[in-house]
Amino acid sequence: MLFLKIYLLNSPFKEGFVRCGRWQGVTARGGTLDYPKWLSYTTGQLEDKGFKVKLRDAVARKYTLNDVLDEVEKFRPDVVVVETNFSSLKNDLNVVRSIKERLDNDVFSVITGPPTAVYPEDILKNEWIDIIARYEYDFVVKDLILALESAKDLKSVDGIWFKDDNKIIRNKDRRFSTSEELDSLSFVTRVYRDHLNIYDYYLSQSLYPEVQIFTGRGCIYRCTFCSWPVNLMGRVYRVRSIENIADEFQFVEEELPYVKEIFIEDDTFTIDKKRVRAFCKEIIERGVEIKWSCNARADLDYETMKLMKKAGCRLLIVGYESGSDQILKNIKKGLTTKKAREFTKNAKKVGLLIHADFIVGLPGEIHETAKKTLEFIKEIKPDILQVAVATPIPGTEFYEYVKKKGYLLVDNMSESINENGYQKCIISYPEFTKEDIEKWVNKILKSYYLNPSYVLTFIRGVLRGGGVDHAKSVFRAAKDFFRYIKSIE
Numbered sequence: 001m002l003f004l005k006i007y008l009l010n011s012p013f014k015e016g017f018v019r020c021g022r023w024q025g026v027t028a029r030g031g032t033l034d035y036p037k038w039l040s041y042t043t044g045q046l047e048d049k050g051f052k053v054k055l056r057d058a059v060a061r062k063y064t065l066n067d068v069l070d071e072v073e074k075f076r077p078d079v080v081v082v083e084t085n086f087s088s089l090k091n092d093l094n095v096v097r098s099i100k101e102r103l104d105n106d107v108f109s110v111i112t113g114p115p116t117a118v119y120p121e122d123i124l125k126n127e128w129i130d131i132i133a134r135y136e137y138d139f140v141v142k143d144l145i146l147a148l149e150s151a152k153d154l155k156s157v158d159g160i161w162f163k164d165d166n167k168i169i170r171n172k173d174r175r176f177s178t179s180e181e182l183d184s185l186s187f188v189t190r191v192y193r194d195h196l197n198i199y200d201y202y203l204s205q206s207l208y209p210e211v212q213i214f215t216g217r218g219c220i221y222r223c224t225f226c227s228w229p230v231n232l233m234g235r236v237y238r239v240r241s242i243e244n245i246a247d248e249f250q251f252v253e254e255e256l257p258y259v260k261e262i263f264i265e266d267d268t269f270t271i272d273k274k275r276v277r278a279f280c281k282e283i284i285e286r287g288v289e290i291k292w293s294c295n296a297r298a299d300l301d302y303e304t305m306k307l308m309k310k311a312g313c314r315l316l317i318v319g320y321e322s323g324s325d326q327i328l329k330n331i332k333k334g335l336t337t338k339k340a341r342e343f344t345k346n347a348k349k350v351g352l353l354i355h356a357d358f359i360v361g362l363p364g365e366i367h368e369t370a371k372k373t374l375e376f377i378k379e380i381k382p383d384i385l386q387v388a389v390a391t392p393i394p395g396t397e398f399y400e401y402v403k404k405k406g407y408l409l410v411d412n413m414s415e416s417i418n419e420n421g422y423q424k425c426i427i428s429y430p431e432f433t434k435e436d437i438e439k440w441v442n443k444i445l446k447s448y449y450l451n452p453s454y455v456l457t458f459i460r461g462v463l464r465g466g467g468v469d470h471a472k473s474v475f476r477a478a479k480d481f482f483r484y485i486k487s488i489e
């Protein structure tokens with residue numbers, strides 16, 4: 001029998017704060033609220049081993065710190081696992097402190113998430129933090145808890161750093177997971193069903209309600225601004241078997257019949273086109289009918305997209321990033337606007353919706369390149385548009401660049417969001433200032449969504465995509481978008 005009780009927490013912070021995203025952690029302008037995916041995978045791994053686990057998403061449930069403290073006092077965990085991200089780090093460490101105080105320090109505290117890859121010493125110097133679990137932490141936390149349960153030496157647990165008599169012990173990193181290990185995991189959608197309220201979560205691009213899953217982890221690309229490959233998941237793409245993914249799709253259809261869409265969160269789901277096609281054929285053969293969407297690179301071919309559409313794919317999230325080829329080169333995107341144009345044309349031809357992501361303020365940005373981005377967006381007419389302020393996330397090449405060049409205004413990620421949790425610019429170039437970056441982000445968003453021609457794009461989207469359900473999602477996102485616009489005026 002296993003004795004340890006574990007409390008996993010997505011801490012209370014700003015309303016709608018997305019801690020578990022590839023970015024620095026923000027409140028999304030379109031109202032998106034992601035599942036706490038990594039904490040959920042960790043929950044699954046611990047439950048599979050027989051541990052008693054409570055997963056609390058305080059942001060989604062609107063729990064205050066006091067609510068959390070009352071809950072931990074009642075649950076009396078032996079270990080509390082708190083995920084952090086750069087912009088919420090200070091808050092999250094304070095939450096751990098409050099929990100430790102409420103439990104008279106009679107609990108192990110574990111911090112996880114991207115900052116543990118970059119600031120391990122600083123985090124552990126905090127007297128309330130006992131252990132950090134670095135990189136792909138669901139596996140690391142499982143190994144850690146097993147070691148604690150059997151009173152094994154913590155020095156044997158790869159992937160953790162911890163304190164022993166106030167001395168920091170730095171264990172070696174755990175190797176990244178293998179494809180076989182990913183196949184052995186519990187379905188994360190089972191964890192969502194058992195621990196979370198599925199109606200709490202919302203993706204502005206997806207039909208509601210939805211679930212988010214990984215079919216693989218890691219990204220082979222080297223975009224200089226991107227955090228997860230360097231701070232969390234690694235650069236090798238490990239994948240689940242087609243059968244295992246199709247089984248989870250069927251699980252969702254059977255066990256969560258009210259769910260309207262599955263969102264595949266892999267960084268690079270479409271990188272292996274052969275695998276994507278095999279997956280599509282499998283779910284067509286099995287008669288799976290649920291709609292799904294995924295992150296995609298703007299280099300997918302027509303035939304693969306046609307098959308994806310036939311297999312129930314509804315929408316692609318595409319990181320176009322910029323309408324300037326020079327910027328794409330500067331950030332090592334490995335794509336050109338020519339390729340992106342061709343891809344977009346084909347996606348529209350097969351009837352897939354496009355959610356386009358762009359960034360303003362990447363290295364080399366000037367008024368002329370920002371204008372090119374605006375023109376490019378007007379040309380490709382995505383169904384949903386997101387434009388972000390370029391944020392240099394610690395650990396990335398982009399961060400090193402702006403820091404070295406003196407373009408970083410403040411080396412403190414809690415300054416990268418405002419009081420509402422929305423993005424704030426923390427860089428400024430001599431030829432393109434902080435104000436220019438913020439002005440261009442809002443200008444592009446407004447000129448796209450507030451333009452009468454968007455109505456046509458919207459109607460086309462409804463006809464090509466999810467009909468009334470898609471319309472409902474867009475209206476909800478629009479409501480949040482206008483709330484954001486109001487907050488900046």
Ligand code: SF4
Nearest residue numbers: 219221222223226267
């Ligand atoms: S393709 Fe680039 S932006 Fe996307 S996950 Fe990989 S490294 Fe990050």
